[in-house]
């Protein structure tokens with residue numbers, strides 16, 4: 001039986017209505033020749049790369065996506081099982097250091113078509129308007145080169161394209177409603193509501209989360225089995241693999257999976273002209289292109305730029321500012337676990353289904369700037385076991401006893417804004433990967449504001465857990481969601497790309513992933529990353545062929561192209577707002 005992308009999925013045709021979005025593609029994928037100069041190479045077909053690929057292909061450009069990981073066949077490759085889903089993560093070697101080293105691996109980026117959107121929990125809050133002017137308002141971090149109003153149309157578009165389920169009125173930041181109605185509550189959500197209500201803290205119920213609360217196009221609604229960060233074999237959770245990639249392929253894009261980009265090539269004219277990459281067997285290739293867009297995530301994008309050092313850019317491509325790799329951010333992601341006398345059954349819902357952003361903004365009464373959110377987290381048994389080892393030092397029979405008690409525990413995650421610091425950075429390590437490429441060294445240090453914020457956020461989350469009725473409360477300190485390390489800004493001396501993601505140094509090199517975020521707020525970053533990708537796509541489409549030929553930097557605002565959304569956007573289901 002062939003992979004459905006390359007040939008027919010013959011045996012299953014009679015049950016086609018049962019198959020996922022990918023299996024509905026009945027066209028062979030277009031193949032470009034390496035010597036053929038394509039319009040765009042996109043390095044990394046993840047959250048941002050998937051959206052860009054779809055938009056640019058739909059607008060008529062010749063686009064190739066190079067993806068280091070596999071092209072998942074959701075029907076065959078995925079299982080609803082914790083241990084069976086480890087291949088979804090980028091587990092290649094990295095070196096971690098600094099005073100507060102980050103755990104790297106399963107808690108960071110994805111690997112394979114869809115990238116991190118395959119294993120995300122799919123919480124999709126927007127950033128707040130204040131996030132775009134953190135320095136002006138609070139004197140910390142930096143301002144973005146764009147405002148909330150610049151990204152707002154793209155939030156609205158992506159919320160429809162995923163689509164997002166949530167309440168009709170979401171009160172924080174810029175108040176808004178969601179296209180699909182909220183999900184019913186699981187046991188952890190019930191606990192969060194109880195705790196918040198007892199303390200008079202407003203809480204959002206049933207979203208915002210990019211999980212279907214009603215069927216949509218050929219995708220079924222959620223069946224509440226809780227395997228969301230294992231990929232969601234059902235197809236109810238949005239990932240670019242099922243929301244944008246099918247339309248990209250139908251529109252003529254090519255995705256080369258198992259293709260690891262090792263170096264971006266710079267021509268004598270100061271413009272990039274293609275990408276060197278390795279295939280599954282370690283064989284080197286070179287694909288020519290008129291323009292290159294890096295979408296490899298907050299660690300791999302700076303690593304690729306540093307590995308692409310060349311005459312004129314001895315310290316890394318597009319790095320005249322010495323900011324490539326710097327200002328890396330992770331959100332504080334401490335998990336607070338509470339034991340209840342009654343059954344909670346954490347697994348019986350998507351982990352992401354309720355949250356409060358009541359503590360998101362700077363509060364003058366605090367001894368720190370910025371804030372945090374509190375969200376539901378529903379670890380499955382293996383993750384819960386690891387948390388019990390970390391939080392209670394449980395081991396042996398003690399760990400077994402905790403594990404047998406799993407159904408009585410609830411867990412909340414805080415999401416706290418750690419500020420951007422120049423010494424939190426990605427550099428190259430001495431060690432090399434299997435392709436001979438230097439691997440990333442990631443250095444991370446908490447500063448005083450970060451430490452104060454984490455302490456206060458852990459205290460408040462514990463208070464909510466106790467108010468919910470927990471008889472025992474423990475926590476595991478951890479981090480979530482890496483962004484930054486190739487940030488956007490107006491000043492070429494202090495940032496890597498401009499407000500459209502174009503490198504300040506090289507006119508036909510773009511970056512479009514979480515690495516360009518100058519600050520991160522306390523919102524999960526995935527929606528913002530995909531919205532920025534749709535915005536960059538509109539800019540590139542508005543610019544047309546000028547990107548390929550001109551060194552002039554046209555900063556004219558892009559036209560907003562709503563007609564480029566995937567057709568499934570207007571599928572069935574129970575849309576509430578059109």
Ligand SMILES: Cc1cc2nc3c(=O)[nH]c(=O)nc-3n(C[C@H](O)[C@H](O)[C@H](O)COP(=O)(O)OP(=O)(O)OC[C@H]3O[C@@H](n4cnc5c(N)ncnc54)[C@H](O)[C@@H]3O)c2cc1C
Nearest residue numbers: 044046047048068115116121122123261296513514524526
């Ligand atoms: C367990 C977990 C849960 C999460 N839950 C949420 C959530 O609920 N909400 C939310 O908003 N965010 C969540 N996130 C974060 C979210 O997944 C990421 O922020 C987001 O996917 C990052 O998007 P990106 O486009 O920057 O990179 P990715 O989506 O990671 O895409 C990068 C892609 O580039 C490929 N790549 C990298 N280097 C190369 C190279 N050299 N050559 C070729 N290909 C390359 C990778 O294989 C990958 O597919 C979660 C993350 C984790 C780990």
Ligand code: SF4
Nearest residue numbers: 222223226227228232
């Ligand atoms: S709980 Fe819903 S979204 Fe999560 S894996 Fe199951 S069907 Fe998918």
